[in-house]
Amino acid sequence: MAQASQATIGDSEFDRDTAVTRRSEGVYDLDLAAGWTIINAVNGGYLLAALGRALADALPHPDPFTVSAHYLTASQPGPAVIRTELIRSGRTLSTGQASLFQYDDQGREIERIRVLASYGDLDGLPDDVRTSAKPPAIPPVEQCLGPQDAPSPLPGNSAITDRLMIKLDPSTLGWVLGQPSGKGEMRAWFGLADGRDADPLSLLLAVDALPPTAFELGIKGWVPTVELTVHVRCRPAPGPLRVSITTRNLAGGFLEEDAEVWDSADRLVAQSRQLARVWTG
Amino acid sequence: MAQASQATIGDSEFDRDTAVTRRSEGVYDLDLAAGWTIINAVNGGYLLAALGRALADALPHPDPFTVSAHYLTASQPGPAVIRTELIRSGRTLSTGQASLFQYDDQGREIERIRVLASYGDLDGLPDDVRTSAKPPAIPPVEQCLGPQDAPSPLPGNSAITDRLMIKLDPSTLGWVLGQPSGKGEMRAWFGLADGRDADPLSLLLAVDALPPTAFELGIKGWVPTVELTVHVRCRPAPGPLRVSITTRNLAGGFLEEDAEVWDSADRLVAQSRQLARVWTG
Numbered sequence: 001m002a003q004a005s006q007a008t009i010g011d012s013e014f015d016r017d018t019a020v021t022r023r024s025e026g027v028y029d030l031d032l033a034a035g036w037t038i039i040n041a042v043n044g045g046y047l048l049a050a051l052g053r054a055l056a057d058a059l060p061h062p063d064p065f066t067v068s069a070h071y072l073t074a075s076q077p078g079p080a081v082i083r084t085e086l087i088r089s090g091r092t093l094s095t096g097q098a099s100l101f102q103y104d105d106q107g108r109e110i111e112r113i114r115v116l117a118s119y120g121d122l123d124g125l126p127d128d129v130r131t132s133a134k135p136p137a138i139p140p141v142e143q144c145l146g147p148q149d150a151p152s153p154l155p156g157n158s159a160i161t162d163r164l165m166i167k168l169d170p171s172t173l174g175w176v177l178g179q180p181s182g183k184g185e186m187r188a189w190f191g192l193a194d195g196r197d198a199d200p201l202s203l204l205l206a207v208d209a210l211p212p213t214a215f216e217l218g219i220k221g222w223v224p225t226v227e228l229t230v231h232v233r234c235r236p237a238p239g240p241l242r243v244s245i246t247t248r249n250l251a252g253g254f255l256e257e258d259a260e261v262w263d264s265a266d267r268l269v270a271q272s273r274q275l276a277r278v279w280t281g
Numbered sequence: 282m283a284q285a286s287q288a289t290i291g292d293s294e295f296d297r298d299t300a301v302t303r304r305s306e307g308v309y310d311l312d313l314a315a316g317w318t319i320i321n322a323v324n325g326g327y328l329l330a331a332l333g334r335a336l337a338d339a340l341p342h343p344d345p346f347t348v349s350a351h352y353l354t355a356s357q358p359g360p361a362v363i364r365t366e367l368i369r370s371g372r373t374l375s376t377g378q379a380s381l382f383q384y385d386d387q388g389r390e391i392e393r394i395r396v397l398a399s400y401g402d403l404d405g406l407p408d409d410v411r412t413s414a415k416p417p418a419i420p421p422v423e424q425c426l427g428p429q430d431a432p433s434p435l436p437g438n439s440a441i442t443d444r445l446m447i448k449l450d451p452s453t454l455g456w457v458l459g460q461p462s463g464k465g466e467m468r469a470w471f472g473l474a475d476g477r478d479a480d481p482l483s484l485l486l487a488v489d490a491l492p493p494t495a496f497e498l499g500i501k502g503w504v505p506t507v508e509l510t511v512h513v514r515c516r517p518a519p520g521p522l523r524v525s526i527t528t529r530n531l532a533g534g535f536l537e538e539d540a541e542v543w544d545s546a547d548r549l550v551a552q553s554r555q556l557a558r559v560w561t562g
Contacts, residue, residue, distance in 0.1 A: 125533030
């Protein structure tokens with residue numbers, strides 16, 4: 001029964017909410033769904049996935065290999081338009097640009113995010129793997145905790161948590177009890193709540209979906225992303241992902257968040273780094 | 282005497298070779314110097330520094346905070362033009378775009394690199410530092426080795442090595458003797474050969490100036506950069522820098538290079554990550 005009701009890639013909440021409609025060559029309309037908001041803003045990873053979907057249609061190659069996003073203004077649920085440009089088309093890689101706009105009261109476009117991205121074909125890559133990276137040490141999912149396990153609603157708990165299966169490593173949950181570890185680490189099992197398996201587009205969401213590492217550094221304020229770059233290294237195998245995020249350097253009111261995403265086959269499927277501002281309330 | 286002859290920020294080979302001349306609003310002419318080539322191509326970090334200098338003039342804020350570059354075609358020494366765009370101007374951060382073009386036989390512009398960048402004022406940042414990052418363990422500079430110490434010319438040795446003071450940690454030099462360690466690590470003391478101290482623009486060079494970590498993984502081929510993102514976290518103190526580069530995941534013909542740059546005051550002044558292709562010869 002659970003199997004029968006499981007959402008699939010292409011037929012899921014995530015696919016519907018990141019769907020784009022081609023208005024004209026390289027221009028796509030979409031509607032930012034309220035279900036992906038965190039506090040008052042639309043989640044940056046969800047926005048990146050929508051931009052990634054538009055670029056997958058606009059570019060000659062299907063899969064994001066590296067996507068660099070600079071966040072300009074906070075997105076709100078509602079209508080948006082993505083304008084893309086093909087910069088270069090090569091044999092194995094193509095590079096494009098995309099901007100997501102929303103509208104002000106006068107209907108004028110306001111740019112929310114601008115990205116540069118290089119796309120390729122993950123299925124066309126050789127199988128060679130020479131890696132020294134090790135999967136994160138996360139307890140079995142049964143021993144990890146999600147929002148529904150919290151005695152009281154989690155700080156930062158928001159609509160997006162209903163869309164996601166996030167089970168956090170208890171050793172990175174000190175902040176929930178007001179006892180942050182002081183280590184800039186956040187680790188979790190990650191999936192989509194409707195059971196849809198991961199694909200390269202949902203990896204763009206996965207790297208920016210956990211609570212900020214800043215919480216474990218004792219920071220309660222907002223940590224807005226300035227820039228986020230994702231490398232998709234491998235098509236993820238079916239099953240839950242493990243996401244590990246690390247912050248080593250909080251200085252001058254900024255911090256970096258390094259994310260690794262591992263699939264059920266123990267492959268490092270995505271790496272990301274973002275620069276975020278720290279608003280100490 | 283050495284002191285008297287030392288180049289300074291603003292009056293050095295690096296400053297002259299990255300100088301840009303404003304042709305019109307947001308458009309800058311420059312000449313890519315042959316002195317910064319590695320094998321047949323102009324070094325990517327040098328190009329990033331030139332783009333960074335143009336953006337520093339075009340944007341309302343002086344210092345690069347995060348710069349994301351997608352490399353399109355290999356640059357050659359000679360004339361080039363940088364076209365910039367101010368995307369958003371905020372109180373503490375401004376975001377811009379820049380493209381570097383060269384010319385084909387018919388004088389048509391060929392795009393080499395496109396970047397998105399967010400600029401701010403490093404001197405306006407608070408002094409708070411909460412970091413768990415540690416400076417790389419590199420032997421004293423006297424125990425490290427540069428091209429001039431090599432029994433025979435280094436593989437990949439090229440014009441740029443004359444512009445730089447690079448003293449590599451012997452433990453990351455196995456590749457020179459045909460005995461790569463198998464670890465994706467490269468560490469070095471880094472400076473400019475004429476003694477010019479580091480500034481935010483030269484940090485854009487520093488992150489992409491060491492031999493590829495792939496050499497220590499036993500790869501002899503070319504490792505062209507697809508995308509490189511740099512975060513400048515702090516204005517560097519005078520004196521030599523320490524650069525540590527790590528590759529953890531070589532897979533599917535691509536690898537990441539994570540670079541950290543530390544200054545003489547033991548501050549982590551820059552972080553970068555690039556996605557590079559592996560051409561196994």
